[in-house]
Amino acid sequence: MSDASYRDAIFSTPLDRVARFSFDEQVVACFPDMIRRSVPGYGQILGMLSLIAQRHLRHGAHVYDLGCSLGASGLALAGALPPEAFRYTGVDLSPAMVERTRQTFREECPEHVMQVEEADIRGLDYAPSGMIILNFTLQFLPPEDRNALLATLYYALEPGGVLVLSEKTVDLDERDNAWRVERYHDFKRANGYSDLEISQKRTALENVLVPDTLEAHHARLKKAGFARSLTWFQYLNFASMIAFKES
Ligand SMILES: C[S@@+](CC[C@H](N)C(=O)[O-])C[C@H]1O[C@@H](n2cnc3c(N)ncnc32)[C@H](O)[C@@H]1O
Numbered sequence: 001m002s003d004a005s006y007r008d009a010i011f012s013t014p015l016d017r018v019a020r021f022s023f024d025e026q027v028v029a030c031f032p033d034m035i036r037r038s039v040p041g042y043g044q045i046l047g048m049l050s051l052i053a054q055r056h057l058r059h060g061a062h063v064y065d066l067g068c069s070l071g072a073s074g075l076a077l078a079g080a081l082p083p084e085a086f087r088y089t090g091v092d093l094s095p096a097m098v099e100r101t102r103q104t105f106r107e108e109c110p111e112h113v114m115q116v117e118e119a120d121i122r123g124l125d126y127a128p129s130g131m132i133i134l135n136f137t138l139q140f141l142p143p144e145d146r147n148a149l150l151a152t153l154y155y156a157l158e159p160g161g162v163l164v165l166s167e168k169t170v171d172l173d174e175r176d177n178a179w180r181v182e183r184y185h186d187f188k189r190a191n192g193y194s195d196l197e198i199s200q201k202r203t204a205l206e207n208v209l210v211p212d213t214l215e216a217h218h219a220r221l222k223k224a225g226f227a228r229s230l231t232w233f234q235y236l237n238f239a240s241m242i243a244f245k246e247s
């Protein structure tokens with residue numbers, strides 16, 4: 001079955017050398033379990049994406065899901081909106097993710113228009129769209145590439161379009177940051193991860209997932225052209241923002 005998922009045990013045994021985190025086949029095989037146990041509020045964010053689409057999306061508009069992984073956002077939209085309500089393009093750089101997601105969409109929502117492209121989101125020729133989703137993807141781009149991508153996305157959005165940006169975040173204040181990170185590690189422990197798994201994953205993500213502050217995100221969105229953006233969800237050091245293109 002295409003949605004079969006194994007329990008994430010990637011960092012459960014001591015590794016001589018912890019390699020940089022990458023979205024390879026090992027991660028793909030346990031990704032649904034990994035993201036559900038590692039991202040506070042992940043399910044709630046997915047649920048809200050379809051409510052946001054129902055409110056903001058022009059009938060029949062195009063939706064991009066950038067860094068779509070296994071297409072969870074696409075499945076959420078297809079579960080809530082009829083086939084004629086939107087056309088979806090998921091984009092991901094990982095061949096293993098793309099292959100599996102194409103199969104999932106064929107099996108789970110054959111009536112909906114669901115495309116998946118294997119590409120780098122920094123080099124795409126974007127079609128006009130009503131909604132663009134960046135669900136925990138911008139954090140994996142080199143920081144120097146983030147402004148240009150958001151400016152491109154601003155131009156790709158139709159008037160009245162929305163960008164939803166979910167990210168792991170940091171606090172400028174060291175004590176606040178430490179408190180959030182410690183409670184995040186408690187959250188992971190409560191979800192069955194050991195101290196070894198938490199620490200080895202942290203090492204693997206160093207300089208791979210580079211988080212920004214919420215203030216930096218909103219400033220970047222403004223610079224990209226969005227006159228208005230707000231944080232609609234926050235749970236510890238994970239947040240989701242929405243930015244509006246004026247109609
Ligand atoms: C944390 S996952 C995203 C989770 C997914 N959006 C969800 O909601 O389930 C980040 C994804 O971004 C993809 N990615 C990272 N850099 C990328 C790039 N430059 N272009 C396209 N995809 C990229 C990775 O392959 C990975 O699948």
Ligand SMILES: O=C(O)C(=O)C[C@]1(C(=O)O)C=C[C@@H](O)C=C1
Pocket residue numbers: 034035038039136168201202205209
């Ligand atoms: O496990 C962590 O520390 C995370 O930051 C979670 C996180 C993410 O935020 O993208 C990191 C890598 C995987 O893609 C899934 C979730």
